[in-house]
Amino acid sequence: MSAKRPHTALEVMRSVPYFAHLDAAAMEAVAGKATRRRYSRGEVIFLEGDPCAGLHVIQKGRIKLYKLSVEGREQIVRLLGTGEFFNEVAVFDRGSNPVSAMAALDTTVWVVDCSAMLDLVGKHPALAAAIIENLASSSRHLLSLVEDLSLRTVSARLAKLLLAQAQSSSEGSRRITQQEMAAQLGTVREMVGRVLRTFENDGLIRFDRHRIVVLDREGLEKEAMI
Amino acid sequence: MDAVDPSTPSIDDDLCTGCGDCVAVCPAESLALREERAIIIHPEDCWYCGDCEEMCPVGAISRSFEITFADGT
Numbered sequence: 550m551s552a553k554r555p556h557t558a559l560e561v562m563r564s565v566p567y568f569a570h571l572d573a574a575a576m577e578a579v580a581g582k583a584t585r586r587r588y589s590r591g592e593v594i595f596l597e598g599d600p601c602a603g604l605h606v607i608q609k610g611r612i613k614l615y616k617l618s619v620e621g622r623e624q625i626v627r628l629l630g631t632g633e634f635f636n637e638v639a640v641f642d643r644g645s646n647p648v649s650a651m652a653a654l655d656t657t658v659w660v661v662d663c664s665a666m667l668d669l670v671g672k673h674p675a676l677a678a679a680i681i682e683n684l685a686s687s688s689r690h691l692l693s694l695v696e697d698l699s700l701r702t703v704s705a706r707l708a709k710l711l712l713a714q715a716q717s718s719s720e721g722s723r724r725i726t727q728q729e730m731a732a733q734l735g736t737v738r739e740m741v742g743r744v745l746r747t748f749e750n751d752g753l754i755r756f757d758r759h760r761i762v763v764l765d766r767e768g769l770e771k772e773a774m775i
Numbered sequence: 776m777d778a779v780d781p782s783t784p785s786i787d788d789d790l791c792t793g794c795g796d797c798v799a800v801c802p803a804e805s806l807a808l809r810e811e812r813a814i815i816i817h818p819e820d821c822w823y824c825g826d827c828e829e830m831c832p833v834g835a836i837s838r839s840f841e842i843t844f845a846d847g848t
Contacts, residue, residue: 714842724839726785727828742829758823759782761840 558583558659561608564632567679575673582669583659588652597649601639603662607631610656611723614648615732623732627690628653637680640666654723698735701774706734707744708773711754715763724759748772783818784828790835797827797836 555561558580562568568576583606588594595602597616605612607629614626614635626648629635639646640663661669670677697706710730727741734741745761748754753769755762763769783805793811803820806813806827813835815821828836 711842715844718841718843724841726837726839728834728837738834739829742825755845759838759840761842763842763844766844 555608558585561606561659565606565634566632567634567683568676571673571675571679575669575676578669578673579661579676580659582661582665585657585659588656588658590652590654590656592652594650594652594656594658595636595646597647598645600645601643601663602636602646602650603660604634604640604666605636605650606634606659606661608657608659610658611653612656612658613651613653615651616648622737624735625729625732626694627687628733634683637666637684639663641670641680703734703736703740704744704747704772705774706736707741708748708753708769709775710734711748711761711763712766712769712773712775782823783815783821784823784825784836784838786813786815787835787837788812790833792833792835794832796830796832800826800830802826 555564559577562571562576562580562583568579571579585608586594588610594605594612609631612629612633612635614629616624616626618624627635635650636646638644643663670680697709701709707730710733714725727745728738731738731741745754745756748769749756751768753763753765753772755764791812793808793813795808795813797813798806798808802824803817803822805815805817805821807816808814809816813827823838825838828838
């Protein structure tokens with residue numbers, strides 16, 4: 550039987566791994582400043598360039614952080630799920646939202662506005678440490694993204710994504726479209742389609758209706774340059 | 776957004792212009808135009824081949840995939 554899902558602000562804050570070391574006072578202070586918001590799948594949560602929307606903690610669902618080019622091409626910066634938080638950059642540099650955020654599934658978040666968050670961090674050093682730890686993790690992810698976009702070919706990036714998706718599939722990962730793959734890889738859907746067909750012709754993968762089966766794991770790892 | 780039917784491609788009604796390119800190209804004749812929008816009228820015949828997705832000029836059609844290892848690991 551699954552564990553009881555958190556539904557109050559305090560329960561949600563307790564479920565955030567980075568907040569695990571907060572003392573009760575800090576945890577309650579954050580929860581006391583949080584307000585709950587619900588978003589349907591596909592709904593925009595906030596836009597890049599708008600004034601700081603506050604720190605968002607995901608109670609349940611999935612969030613897509615993304616940037617759009619002038620032509621409307623999307624680059625997914627990060628996908629986040631239950632128990633993760635985002636938009637701390639805008640909170641702490643006092644700037645605008647650096648990316649846009651959209652609910653990739655029906656999603657519930659708790660939001661702490663910028664001024665309240667700055668006030669809380671000043672009073673609770675453990676909270677500051679948790680935020681820094683999350684920022685470090687985000688930086689590591691962004692450096693990996695820079696490496697992928699600048700040093701790997703589209704084929705290598707796609708091979709890496711397929712391996713990662715297959716790995717997480719065993720943990721109940723959701724399905725992904727070619728457009729979503731393209732948005733994560735910094736390319737266009739047509740290119741993803743072409744590379745997938747090349748992989749299929751090379752015997753690395755097989756299309757099985759709504760399933761892409763990795764046939765040659767080592768071959769795909771070689772393609773991914775990992 | 777449309778609900779996702781796992782057995783057929785998804786068609787975004789907001790993006791679909793009703794051009795009919797997908798209907799023309801579908802090898803299984805699963806698609807049709809109704810009220811100037813593409814719909815899947817014979818989902819049981821759909822091969823999930825992706826011709827409609829490739830042909831759509833506005834990216835309104837998408838197929839989602841689960842990605843797995845052959846050995847199930």
